[in-house]
Amino acid sequence: xxxxxxxxxxxxxxxxxxxxxxxxxxxxxxxxxxxxxxxxxxxxxxxxxxxxxxxxxxxxxxxxxxxxxxxxxxxxxxxxxxxxxxxxxxxxxxxxxxxxxxxxxxxxxxxxxxx
Numbered sequence: 001x002x003x004x005x006x007x008x009x010x011x012x013x014x015x016x017x018x019x020x021x022x023x024x025x026x027x028x029x030x031x032x033x034x035x036x037x038x039x040x041x042x043x044x045x046x047x048x049x050x051x052x053x054x055x056x057x058x059x060x061x062x063x064x065x066x067x068x069x070x071x072x073x074x075x076x077x078x079x080x081x082x083x084x085x086x087x088x089x090x091x092x093x094x095x096x097x098x099x100x101x102x103x104x105x106x107x108x109x110x111x112x113x114x115x
Contacts (some may be wrong), residue, residue, distance in 0.1 A: 010042050
């Protein structure tokens with residue numbers, strides 16, 4: 001059984017796939033170690049509800065929004081998602097930098113120990 005991906009990792013894969021229309025779905029899934037069926041399901045969930053759909057489908061994730069937040073207010077949704085992404089990156093000890101092409105790179109804050 002493969003590694004479980006969290007909703008943020010799923011979204012990253014979906015964005016990469018949608019950003020490169022020349023790649024076939026089956027080739028993309030094989031290269032990233034994901035089954036075609038699972039990836040199609042993630043695409044459908046993402047197209048219907050965005051990142052929230054991927055969070056709802058993941059049983060081991062906390063609810064995306066705290067109780068009492070009006071789900072129709074797009075600015076609150078985006079802020080909460082942005083903060084959760086930032087927290088996940090910091091937990092994994094990464095920061096985001098932009099390379100010369102304008103693309104994002106995830107850079108470790110400190111080198112890993114070889115011990």
